[in-house]
Amino acid sequence: MKEETPDIKELQQRIEELEKLLRVSMVLNSSLRLEDVLVMVLDQAMDTLQAEAGTLWLFTEDGSELLPLVARGPKADALKGLRLKRKEGLAGQVADSMDPVLISDVAKDPRWAKRFDDATGFVTRSLLCVPMINKDKSIGCLQLINKQGGQLFSERDLHLSMSLAGQSAVVIENSQLYSRLDLLLTSLIRTLSSALDARDPYTQGHSERVSKYSVAIAKGMGLPAEELDSIEKIALLHDIGKIGVRDNVLLQQGPLDDEQWEMMKSHTVVGARILNSIEPKSL
Ligand SMILES: [Fe+2]
Known part of the structure; x- marks a missing residue:
């Protein structure tokens, strides 16, 4: 019988990811204040996924609109006061459909290439947007832009960010309550x-x-x-x-x-x- 050889590198990566999630969980559970929790969720997500910019979008109480409650990066100020309709834009589509989006290389994706060009001079190279789901209900989404060091987000990053978003959704719902x-x-x-x-x-x-x-x-x-x-x-x-x-x-x-x-x-x-x-x- 052929014995399966464990892929050591794969195992090491999984262990590192689990350690990251554990660290995030410890940080997120350190406060119940909603304002603090929202900032911590985005900071932890950006830190864990090594993102250059990011936005935490949450649905309003009646679920009709999506608000950028915390934003980091050069475009953060431009998001202030913005309100998206439930299915509007990439964030609206992801939060409403609960289907994550990974655009590893924006330059090679004609659907998105032009959409993120704007006057700020900030160039989007790679993008991750994952829904935050708790008890089968979406409360919003987490959007991360550009991996640090010129790298691109991978499928692996997508899975890690989904675990992190799920964890965050539970913590956010508790602090909202x-x-x-x-x-x-x-x-x-x-x-x-x-x-x-x-x-x-x-x-x-x-x-x-x-x-x-x-x-x-x-x-x-x-x-x-x-x-x-x-x-x-x-x-x-x-x-x-x-x-x-x-x-x-x-x-x-x-x-x-x-x-x-x-x-x-x-x-x-x-x-x-x-x-x-x-x-x-x-x-
Ligand atoms: Fe008094």
């Missing part, structure tokens, strides 16, 4: 704090202002973005205990007597009690 929940939480907190401020016209907008100043101070202190988000929410609730202060004290014109003053001061204790019942403890 997290963003939506966070938005809901922030708007609920904002509604609660404005309901509180509405009770007392004298301090109307007070909680919003305290929140804004707190974030500005925290930013000045160099705190990370995750902490700024928490501070924004927590500051909106700092006076929530005033819910427990009676109108005749809260709305009193002129100085408070001793008993009223004690009641006013108790809003901090009431506030702590209310906030203590929130689960989970970290906002």
